[in-house]
Amino acid sequence: NAGVTxxxxxxxxxxxxxxxxxxxQDMNHEYMYWYRQDPGMGLRLIHYSVGEGTTAKGExxxxxxxxxxxxxxxxxxxxxxxxxxxxxYFCASSYFSEPQETQYFGPGTRLLVL
Amino acid sequence: xxxxEQNPLFLSMQEEKNYTIYCNxxTTSDRLYWYRQDPGKSLESLxxxxxxxxxxxxxRLMASLDTKARLSTLHITAAVHDLSATYxxxxxxxxxSRLTFGEGTQLTVNP
Numbered sequence: 001n002a003g004v005t006x007x008x009x010x011x012x013x014x015x016x017x018x019x020x021x022x023x024x025q026d027m028n029h030e031y032m033y034w035y036r037q038d039p040g041m042g043l044r045l046i047h048y049s050v051g052e053g054t055t056a057k058g059e060x061x062x063x064x065x066x067x068x069x070x071x072x073x074x075x076x077x078x079x080x081x082x083x084x085x086x087x088x089y090f091c092a093s094s095y096f097s098e099p100q101e102t103q104y105f106g107p108g109t110r111l112l113v114l
Numbered sequence: 115x116x117x118x119e120q121n122p123l124f125l126s127m128q129e130e131k132n133y134t135i136y137c138n139x140x141t142t143s144d145r146l147y148w149y150r151q152d153p154g155k156s157l158e159s160l161x162x163x164x165x166x167x168x169x170x171x172x173x174r175l176m177a178s179l180d181t182k183a184r185l186s187t188l189h190i191t192a193a194v195h196d197l198s199a200t201y202x203x204x205x206x207x208x209x210x211s212r213l214t215f216g217e218g219t220q221l222t223v224n225p
Contacts, residue, residue, distance in 0.1 A: 043215040044215070045212060050211055058212070090157065101162075103159070105149075107156050
């Protein structure tokens with residue numbers, strides 16, 4: 001049981017390049033989330049999904065797109081990276097019908113945009 | 115929009131001392147989560163508080179929730195160095211499924 005995994009762990013991009021971050025969970029969770037964490041700040045929600053084929057915007061969605069084609073995977077895309085998107089990105093997942101269950105977090109992806 | 119304030123943001127304390135971290139939030143929320151993050155690591159769940167008056171304890175940490183006051187506390191008893199980390203509170207929006215995180219409290223326990 002791997003829990004929540006993220007690929008890649010670290011990436012350097014040039015301004016204007018695109019990339020996709022992959023999040024995978026093997027806990028059969030309905031809900032999945034993408035957050036970003038900047039120095040000295042808490043986590044801010046980018047996009048989330050309440051089930052396969054559904055996505056919704058979070059607090060800071062601009063510049064990002066997401067897809068949830070399979071229940072276990074949640075992809076975060078940057079179409080044209082900007083230095084302001086330099087951050088650590090965390091994926092999380094949780095059950096739908098179990099409020100006592102917390103969100104489980106992946107190890108994070110460190111992204112540097114030059 | 116749910117806003118969350120934690121205080122203090124930085125806390126340096128000596129071993130064996132007690133202290134409390136406060137988490138205030140701006141709108142109604144019936145559930146609140148506490149997480150711990152070690153430097154360069156991911157977030158680890160500490161407590162899930164599901165209702166008004168909920169109290170959870172694990173080792174030297176105790177968390178409580180007062181939904182009427184929109185306040186949660188994380189109390190540290192007889193701190194030890196291993197508790198050094200950043201602690202986040204995250205109330206859940208009433209619509210469900212979304213958490214809003216505080217800025218975090220960076221705790222350093224000195225010998």
